[in-house]
Amino acid sequence: MCVIGALALTAGAAGAATTTSGLRGVVYSTGGGACLEGSQCNAKRPLADMTLVFSRPGHTGTWTTVTRDDGSFRVALAPGTYGVRLAGVPVRRKVTPTSATVTKGQFRSLTFIVAGPKIP
Secondary structure, three states: OHHHHHHHHHHHHHHHOOOOOEEEEEEEEEOOOOOOOOOOOOOOEEOOOOEEEEEOOOOOOOEEEEOOOOOEEEEEOOOEEEEEEEOOOOOOOOEEOOEEEEOOOOEEEEEEEEEOOOOO
């Protein structure tokens, strides 16, 4: 009986690790504020080592992922609509889009843009 119980626990853990839906993509930063004419400060650049935070209305807890050196990310999520923000970043630097929908059985590809604050 102990062997059967151990096999059942192992199978359950393996099933939990095989989420088949979520989000993947790249996070880019764009320049903001003052920019000298002819410079590349408004070009999109991959944003590395940033923590994306996903939350669902009516659910407790959040899900996070950290972008790689090339700005790419991948996070397993259950189907539904999630709010998206960056952890530890001033409110002036918002990520767009601010929400994302996960479809059952798919890893949806998204590009998030983080714009620098504008100087009036």
